[in-house]
Amino acid sequence: MKLIADSGSTKTSWCLIEDDKPDMYFDTEGFNPYYVSSEQITASILEKLPATINADEITGVYYYGAGCSGDKNHIVENALKAVFSHALIAVEHDLLAAARSVLANSAGFVAILGTGTNSCIYDGETITHQIDSLGFILGDEGSGAYIGKKLLIDYGRALMPEDIRALFWDTYGLTPDNIIDNIYSKPLPNRFCAGFTKFIGANIEHPYMAGIVESSFTDCFDKLISLYPDYASYSFNCVGSVGYRFLPILTKVAGSYGMHVGNVIKAPIEGLVKYHGKLADASGSARSAGQLISP
Structure with a gap:
């Protein structure tokens, strides 16, 4: 077994x-x-x-x-x-799991967009080029944790629309102090931040929510994906709940950078x-x- x-x-x-x-x-x-x-x-x-x-x-x-x-x-x-x-x-x-699951033995580009972010070029057997996503604190643009952080920053600074702010409060009952405590004093802050993608996904028809996701994916392409040599010559294959959940927005952003979206799976x-x-x-x-x- x-x-x-x-x-x-x-x-x-x-x-x-x-x-x-x-x-x-x-x-x-x-x-x-x-x-x-x-x-x-x-x-x-x-x-x-x-x-x-x-x-x-x-x-x-x-x-x-x-x-x-x-x-x-x-x-x-x-x-x-x-x-x-x-x-x-x-x-x-x-990252090797992502490559093997969507590309098997074919060469190509693959990314992970889940709680965190990762990406690479794969030759059909091994990873040949990888740019470090730098993790939750320094990078991970486009990830669930990154998207969640954007939402929490806007909530803490009263920058989100009032209807979304009220809905957030009704859903979670969290004060800015509660959020800071969860991020700085409790374990797994990346998972805490990423958990708010469910709230965003449930209200994605609101322009504000869609804008947070789009700007996060844009940051991912601008600061990570576009740094790969000849990146636009590859299709954008992706594994992860965030890429899967927000596929229409991901497709739009990838297209604006000249990349066609290929195989996208949740897990x-x-x-x-x-x-x-x-x-x-x-x-x-x-x-x-x-x-x-x-x-």
């Missing part, structure tokens, strides 16, 4: 693959090793792992996650080893299951997402 996982900062999507049985999908909270420890990840998985799954029977875990690169991989690896003690484990960046897990299935079919046995680490 093998597990494939795709983890953003907010949610992790899992799929259990077992011979001659239907694939089993389930979710846990997201794990970004920049914000959580190995112990926190282990505790969360143990709490949310379906009772029908025996962790000792898992032979391989192929995990793609936000923030998974360099030394941060060890945080996730150690957490997974603590749960799946008999499994071989491979940890890769969620990569099903594409990853297909990708690994094709690898297994081609080789006669399951192949890893990357370098497998022995338990």
